Amino acid sequence: MTDLARLSAADLAAALTAGETSSVEVTQAQLDRIHAVDGAVHAFLHVDDEGALAQAKAADERRTAGTDVSELLGVPIAVKDIATTKGLPTTAGSKILEGWIPPYDATLVARLRAAGLPILGKTNMDEFAMGSSTEHSAYGPSHNPWDLDRIPGGSGGGSSAAVAAFETPLAIGTDTGGSIRQPGAVTGTVGVKPTYGGVSRYGLVALASSLDQAGPVTRTVLDAALLHDVIGGHDPLDSTSIDRQWPSMAAAARAADITGLRVGVVKELGGEGYQAGVRRRFDESVQLLVEAGAEVVEVSCPHFELAFAAYYLILPSEASSNLAKFDAMRYGLRVAPAGVAAPSAEQVMAATRQAGFGDEVKRRIILGTFALSSGYYDAYYGSAQKVRTLIQRDFSAAFEKVDVLVSPTAPTTAFRLGEKVDDPIAMYLNDIATIPANLAGVPGMSLPSGLADENELPTGFQILAPALEDHRLYTVGSALEAMLVERWGGPLLDRAPALEVSG
Amino acid sequence: MPDPRPAITRDDVAHLAQLARIELTAAELDHLAPQLAVIVESVAAVSAVAAQDVPPSSHALPLQNVFRRDEVRPSLSPQEALAGAPESEQQRFAVPRILGEEA
Numbered sequence: 051m052t053d054l055a056r057l058s059a060a061d062l063a064a065a066l067t068a069g070e071t072s073s074v075e076v077t078q079a080q081l082d083r084i085h086a087v088d089g090a091v092h093a094f095l096h097v098d099d100e101g102a103l104a105q106a107k108a109a110d111e112r113r114t115a116g117t118d119v120s121e122l123l124g125v126p127i128a129v130k131d132i133a134t135t136k137g138l139p140t141t142a143g144s145k146i147l148e149g150w151i152p153p154y155d156a157t158l159v160a161r162l163r164a165a166g167l168p169i170l171g172k173t174n175m176d177e178f179a180m181g182s183s184t185e186h187s188a189y190g191p192s193h194n195p196w197d198l199d200r201i202p203g204g205s206g207g208g209s210s211a212a213v214a215a216f217e218t219p220l221a222i223g224t225d226t227g228g229s230i231r232q233p234g235a236v237t238g239t240v241g242v243k244p245t246y247g248g249v250s251r252y253g254l255v256a257l258a259s260s261l262d263q264a265g266p267v268t269r270t271v272l273d274a275a276l277l278h279d280v281i282g283g284h285d286p287l288d289s290t291s292i293d294r295q296w297p298s299m300a301a302a303a304r305a306a307d308i309t310g311l312r313v314g315v316v317k318e319l320g321g322e323g324y325q326a327g328v329r330r331r332f333d334e335s336v337q338l339l340v341e342a343g344a345e346v347v348e349v350s351c352p353h354f355e356l357a358f359a360a361y362y363l364i365l366p367s368e369a370s371s372n373l374a375k376f377d378a379m380r381y382g383l384r385v386a387p388a389g390v391a392a393p394s395a396e397q398v399m400a401a402t403r404q405a406g407f408g409d410e411v412k413r414r415i416i417l418g419t420f421a422l423s424s425g426y427y428d429a430y431y432g433s434a435q436k437v438r439t440l441i442q443r444d445f446s447a448a449f450e451k452v453d454v455l456v457s458p459t460a461p462t463t464a465f466r467l468g469e470k471v472d473d474p475i476a477m478y479l480n481d482i483a484t485i486p487a488n489l490a491g492v493p494g495m496s497l498p499s500g501l502a503d504e505n506e507l508p509t510g511f512q513i514l515a516p517a518l519e520d521h522r523l524y525t526v527g528s529a530l531e532a533m534l535v536e537r538w539g540g541p542l543l544d545r546a547p548a549l550e551v552s553g
Numbered sequence: 554m555p556d557p558r559p560a561i562t563r564d565d566v567a568h569l570a571q572l573a574r575i576e577l578t579a580a581e582l583d584h585l586a587p588q589l590a591v592i593v594e595s596v597a598a599v600s601a602v603a604a605q606d607v608p609p610s611s612h613a614l615p616l617q618n619v620f621r622r623d624e625v626r627p628s629l630s631p632q633e634a635l636a637g638a639p640e641s642e643q644q645r646f647a648v649p650r651i652l653g654e655e656a
Contacts (some may be wrong), residue, residue, distance in 0.1 A: 060634060153633035246613040260612045289619040290612075324584055361599040370573060378576070381637030396574065404576040413585060416566060417592060419573045433599040435609030440602065474588055475595055485620045491613020505631050511626070517614055 054079035073124030077106035093212035103170035146406030156253025166287035174208030203233025228484025233498035235459035235510020245493035247292035250285035256369035275299035302521035314349035314452035327502025351444035360437035370418030379404035459496035459510030
C-alpha cells in the first residue's frame with residue numbers, strides 16, 4: 051500500500067481527484083506521522099488533530115458536491131507560527147506571546163481555508179524569525195531529519211523539518227533574509243520567497259516590514275508552485291501588496307523548458323567561505339543547465355559584499371520599531387517588576403520585555419535602537435539605505451544580461467545544534483547568499499542540488515529572478531529538478547535516514 | 554559627523570536597553586555588550602558609501618499610497634479585541650498607572 055505521508059501534494063491531489071483516497075484519510079496519515087516522529091524532530095509547536103480532521107471532512111464533502119474544487123482541495127498543510135490563525139495559538143516562537151489565541155486569520159491562512167487545505171498545526175521558528183537554526187525559539191530547537199543533532203535551518207526550521215520528515219507535504223514559511231530558502235537548502239527541500247508584495251503580509255507577526263515575505267515550503271518545485279498560486283495575489287488589507295494579475299506558477303513549473311535561457315552565476319556568491327561540497331554540487335547543477343540548452347555567464351554584483359552589513363542595520367532598525375507593540379498592555383505577557391509596589395506602565399513594560407524576549411531578540415532590538423539613534427543615523431541606517439539602492443542597481447544591471455541569477459543557497463550544509471548559538475556573527479553569515487534578494491525585493495527559490503561529499507548532507511541551489519518574474523523560478527527550478535532526480539534515481543529525500551517511529 | 558566606528562560600551566548598551574524598554578540584568582549586560590560591539594564593528598562597512606551621492610531606498614519596490622472608501626466594514630467585536638488582554642475593565646484595556654505619582 052502507498053504510504054500517503056510520502057506522496058507529494060500534486061500526487062495527493064491527483065489521488066483525491068481520482069477518488070483513490072479521501073482528505074480525511076490523507077490528513078489522518080499525516081497526523082499519525084506527526085505523532086510518530088515529532089517527538090524527535092520537534093517541528094511543531096501546536097498540532098490541531100481535531101480541527102484538521104474537521105477541515106478534511108469538509109473538503110471531502112466539497113469534492114463530493116463537485117462545487118468550488120481547487121487543485122489542492124483536501125491536501126493538508128502546516129503553517130509557520132508567525133501567521134495568525136483564528137482559534138489556534140500563535141507565538142512567533144516567543145514567550146511573550148505564549149498562550150495567545152489570535153481573533154483573526156492572516157490573509158494567507160484565510161486563503162488556505164478557502165481553498166480547503168486542512169491545517170495540521172503551527173511550526174517552530176526562531177523567536178520572531180530572528181535566526182538561522184531555530185535555536186532561538188523559546189520552545190526549544192527543531193531537529194534536522196537528516197541528522198537529528200543538526201539544525202534544520204532558520205528561522206523557518208520547523209516548516210522545513212516537517213516537510214523533510216514527511217509530516218506534511220506542504221508548509222508556509224516567511225523569508226526576511228533567507229528564512230525560507232536556507233532551511234530548504236539544509237534539509238533537502240524546496241523553498242520559495244516570492245517577489246516582495248506578491249503574498250499578503252496581513253496577519254504575519256512583522257519582523258522587518260520592508261523585507262518580510264511569505265512563501266511555500268515543499269518537497270517538489272511543482273508543489274511550491276501550486277501552493278504559491280493559492281496564497282499569492284493582491285490583498286487590499288496589505289498596503290504593499292501588488293495589485294496585478296499573476297500568471298499561474300503551476301503552469302510555469304509544468305512548462306520546464308529552458309532552451310536558450312540566459313543564466314548568470316553571481317561571482318560574489320560562492321567563492322571563499324563556501325564549503326567545498328556545496329560548491330561542487332552547485333557547479334554540477336550549473337553544468338546540467340548548460341546541457342539542457344541554457345547559456346551560462348558569470349555576472350558581477352559588486353555591492354552584494356555590503357549586503358550583509360546593510361541588512362543587519364535595516365532589519366534590527368525595523369524590528370526594534372515593530373516589536374515596540376509588545377508592551378504588555380493589549381495582548382501577550384504582562385510581568386510585574388519584582389519588589390515594586392504599584393509599578394508604572396513603563397516599569398511593567400521593561401520587566402515584561404526582559405522576561406518575554408530571548409537573547410537574540412534583545413540583541414537586535416538594542417542594535418536597531420542604536421542604529422536609529424541621533425548622531426549615528428546617517429552613518430549607519432542612512433548608509434545602509436544607500437547600499438540598498440546600490441544592490442537594486444546591481445540586480446537591474448545583471449538582469450539586463452541574463453534571465454535568472456544562480457548561486458549556492460547557503461555557504462555550508464547543516465551545522466550542529468549549539469555550534470553557533472552564542473556567536474551572532476557566525477550565525478548571521480548563513481544568510482550571506484540569500485539577503486540580497488530581500489534587500490531588492492526580487493523573488494528567489496532554493497531547491498536541493500545533492501549531498502556534500504564530505505558529510506552526506508543536503509546542499510541548496512538558489513535561483514533569483516527579476517521582481518514580478520516569479521514564474522521563471524518555477525520553470526528553471528522544475529527543469530533542473532527533473533534532471534537531478536533522474537541522475538539520483540529518485541528524490542533526494544529518499545536517501546534521508548529513516549526516523550525512529552514512536553507511539 | 555561622529556566617529557563612524559564608536560566602541561559601543563556596556564554603559565551605552567544599558568542606556569539603549571532603557572530606551573527600548575528592556576530591563577537587562579548585570580549578567581545580561583556583561584554578555585550582550587561585547588557581542589554588540591563586535592556586531593556594530595562588522596556592520597560599520599556600510600559607511601564606505603556614506604559620502605556617495607546615491608538616493609537612499611527604504612523599500613524594495615516603489616510604493617504608492619493606498620486609499621479605500623470610508624465605509625464601515627466588519628471588524629472585531631469588543632469581546633474579541635479584548636480576548637488577549639492581560640487585564641480588562643468595562644470593555645477597555647486595563648493598564649498600570651502611567652504617571653509618576655504613587656497610585
